[in-house]
Amino acid sequence: MAEKLQALKQQVCCSIDEAKDKLHGLGDAIWHHPELAYEERHAHDTLVRFFTQEKGWTVEPHYKLETAFRATWGPVGGADGESVVNVGFLCEYDALPSIGHACGHNLIAECGAAAALGLKAALESEEAWPVLIKVTVLGTPAEEDGGGKVDLLQEGSFQDLDVVFMAHPTQKNATYLPAMAIHSVLVKYHGRAAHASAYPWEGVNALDAAVMAYSNISVLRQQFRPDWRIHGVIKHGGVKPNIIPDYTELEYYMRTASHRDLPNITAKAEACFHAAAMATGCEVELLFGKNDFYEVLRNRTLEDLYEENGKALGMKFAIDGFSGSTDFGNVSHAVPGIHPYFYIGSEALNHTAEYTAASGADKAQFYTLRTAKALAMTALDVIFSPDVLDKVKQEFREAKLREEKP
Numbered sequence: 024m025a026e027k028l029q030a031l032k033q034q035v036c037c038s039i040d041e042a043k044d045k046l047h048g049l050g051d052a053i054w055h056h057p058e059l060a061y062e063e064r065h066a067h068d069t070l071v072r073f074f075t076q077e078k079g080w081t082v083e084p085h086y087k088l089e090t091a092f093r094a095t096w097g098p099v100g101g102a103d104g105e106s107v108v109n110v111g112f113l114c115e116y117d118a119l120p121s122i123g124h125a126c127g128h129n130l131i132a133e134c135g136a137a138a139a140l141g142l143k144a145a146l147e148s149e150e151a152w153p154v155l156i157k158v159t160v161l162g163t164p165a166e167e168d169g170g171g172k173v174d175l176l177q178e179g180s181f182q183d184l185d186v187v188f189m190a191h192p193t194q195k196n197a198t199y200l201p202a203m204a205i206h207s208v209l210v211k212y213h214g215r216a217a218h219a220s221a222y223p224w225e226g227v228n229a230l231d232a233a234v235m236a237y238s239n240i241s242v243l244r245q246q247f248r249p250d251w252r253i254h255g256v257i258k259h260g261g262v263k264p265n266i267i268p269d270y271t272e273l274e275y276y277m278r279t280a281s282h283r284d285l286p287n288i289t290a291k292a293e294a295c296f297h298a299a300a301m302a303t304g305c306e307v308e309l310l311f312g313k314n315d316f317y318e319v320l321r322n323r324t325l326e327d328l329y330e331e332n333g334k335a336l337g338m339k340f341a342i343d344g345f346s347g348s349t350d351f352g353n354v355s356h357a358v359p360g361i362h363p364y365f366y367i368g369s370e371a372l373n374h375t376a377e378y379t380a381a382s383g384a385d386k387a388q389f390y391t392l393r394t395a396k397a398l399a400m401t402a403l404d405v406i407f408s409p410d411v412l413d414k415v416k417q418e419f420r421e422a423k424l425r426e427e428k429p
């Protein structure tokens with residue numbers, strides 16, 4: 024049995040290696056054409072074309088969202104009437120404003136596609152499987168803003184998946200990094216314009232409100248728990264020194280280790296925004312982001328298998344580190360899964376121009392495809408033994424129960 028599983032894992036690796044040029048082409052096409060959240064039309068079309076050209080995939084473009092897609096293969100194996108084990112791989116492909124693929128989502132898309140191809144090839148190489156198996160690739164837009172996975176969850180797109188995999192580029196390999204829950208808000212101050220020299224007393228200064236809000240939050244921050252974060256930018260700050268700004272806009276992200284604390288941090292931040300409005304006489308409007316992201320619910324069974332497979336491929340794993348937030352967090356509360364991080368051959372930091380260069384560099388290819396192999400090998404572990412899937416699901420149920428306790 025163990026030898027057979029090893030041979031299948033070998034098949035995963037060979038198939039991904041054989042497809043490396045076209046997989047590189049896929050990641051490259053997305054990298055060269057960065058698109059913002061919910062606008063990833065070129066990436067969507069590129070991925071849809073890729074899976075349409077591959078044999079055996081049923082592809083659904085514009086799946087529930089304009090720039091989402093679903094590609095499915097199977098079911099294969101098993102006997103009639105058996106329930107299907109449906110393994111999901113997720114592709115992200117949105118970029119950041121001004122700096123392109125500074126978070127390497129082109130590599131996430133490539134990695135998800137490569138893992139799916141590798142797993143399919145291994146499954147095809149074997150005639151008899153004890154269970155019916157299906158492979159699903161979900162193209163999930165808008166991770167950097169909005170949360171396409173949350174939209175898709177609300178549409179029921181994850182309901183028939185048993186386990187989900189994706190991986191995110193960063194400075195090291197890690198089976199897990201603590202992604203934070205996040206809530207976002209757009210803050211708009213409305214004041215009254217006036218000539219800033221001739222009759223300033225007629226004005227109501229919306230920039231003062233914005234600056235006070237920024238300072239209030241900065242003061243508040245020193246009383247935060249170490250695992251809370253808040254950060255914002257002034258998106259509009261006025262147009263000319265001699266016009267008292269009648270409109271300003273800020274955007275803030277509020278993060279906590281658990282989504283249960285998001286209402287607490289939000290209440291404190293709201294008080295800061297309202298205080299600035301009251302002090303300056305401005306009107307304030309708070310527009311909250313449509314989707315909160317949850318922290319990632321861990322599945323150690325999957326993490327351990329992934330680490331074992333990664334080590335067999337030569338990966339070295341870090342045991343600590345920091346991370347931002349991800350809409351995979353919400354997925355992990357609905358379906359067991361993992362969201363490991365992978366090194367791409369560069370020490371550059373995510374969300375910088377240097378990282379954009381690193382995620383488009385040839386050097387990133389080896390690491391991306393090695394990660395895809397480890398994901399597909401882990402999927403094989405789950406498929407190969409019903410006990411492993413039971414364990415993964417049991418751990419998920421227990422984690423949910425713990426998490427739901429008051």
Ligand SMILES: NCCCC[C@H](NC(=O)CCN)C(=O)O
Pocket residue numbers: 126166167168169191205207276312346347348349
């Ligand atoms: N609604 C804002 C979501 C921000 C998500 C973003 N995610 C990452 O940086 C992780 C990798 N892309 C963040 O944490 O700021």
